[in-house]
Amino acid sequence: MKRWCNDEPRFWARVDRRGPNDCWLWTRSVNSSGYGQMQYSGRVRRTHQLAWSFVNGPIPPGLQVLHRCDNPPCCNPAHLFLGTHADNMRDMAQKGRAARAQSPLTSEQVREIQALAHAGLGRREIAGRFGVHPDTVSKISRGRAWKPLTEEPAAAAPLRQPLSTDSIAEIRRLLSAGLSRSEIARRFGVNPTTVGRIRMGRIGAAA
Numbered sequence: 163m164k165r166w167c168n169d170e171p172r173f174w175a176r177v178d179r180r181g182p183n184d185c186w187l188w189t190r191s192v193n194s195s196g197y198g199q200m201q202y203s204g205r206v207r208r209t210h211q212l213a214w215s216f217v218n219g220p221i222p223p224g225l226q227v228l229h230r231c232d233n234p235p236c237c238n239p240a241h242l243f244l245g246t247h248a249d250n251m252r253d254m255a256q257k258g259r260a261a262r263a264q265s266p267l268t269s270e271q272v273r274e275i276q277a278l279a280h281a282g283l284g285r286r287e288i289a290g291r292f293g294v295h296p297d298t299v300s301k302i303s304r305g306r307a308w309k310p311l312t313e314e315p316a317a318a319a320p321l322r323q324p325l326s327t328d329s330i331a332e333i334r335r336l337l338s339a340g341l342s343r344s345e346i347a348r349r350f351g352v353n354p355t356t357v358g359r360i361r362m363g364r365i366g367a368a369a
């Protein structure tokens with residue numbers, strides 16, 4: 163029987179153990195669902211189950227080891243709890259919702275998260291409200307070069323003043339004469355984006 167790793171110290175050596183509240187990620191192979199896996203005593207076992215068992219003993223029949231942190235490769239025993247199959251299904255449904263909510267954080271949500279963190283709300287509380295991971299909240303609240311995943315609507319660069327048909331024609335003339343967008347924008351007191359739109363025929367085409 164092939165035993166790659168059949169004792170606890172070697173198991174923990176493959177886990178990136180961090181602070182007590184952080185996720186401790188499995189550093190080796192994961193399955194298609196993202197759960198860490200390891201050959202242990204001749205069987206392929208999920209590493210979060212092993213982690214729970216090393217601390218708490220055998221998993222009682224009929225129960226499953228679930229993640230509080232929605233992070234499949236996490237092996238931090240503090241993030242693991244026992245639940246029934248029904249709990250697991252409910253948990254997965256919540257994870258699905260969290261995953262959907264996680265991708266598009268608008269700039270407005272980012273500002274709101276920063277405001278709530280500044281007001282002293284716990285990062286877990288905030289994470290729950292926005293359906294994101296607490297680590298994401300930490301990064302945002304520390305102002306770590308966070309770029310919103312969704313750009314602001316294109317309307318963020320409105321015309322500062324209505325451009326007359328003549329001005330638009332003049333801008334087109336200057337563009338074809340080779341003047342830069344920023345130079346033209348400065349002359350007409352508009353945003354360079356507006357000049358770009360005129361060049362692409364998005365403004366003034368039907369005028």
Ligand SMILES: [Zn+2]
Binds near residue numbers: 184185232233237
């Ligand atoms: Zn975790």
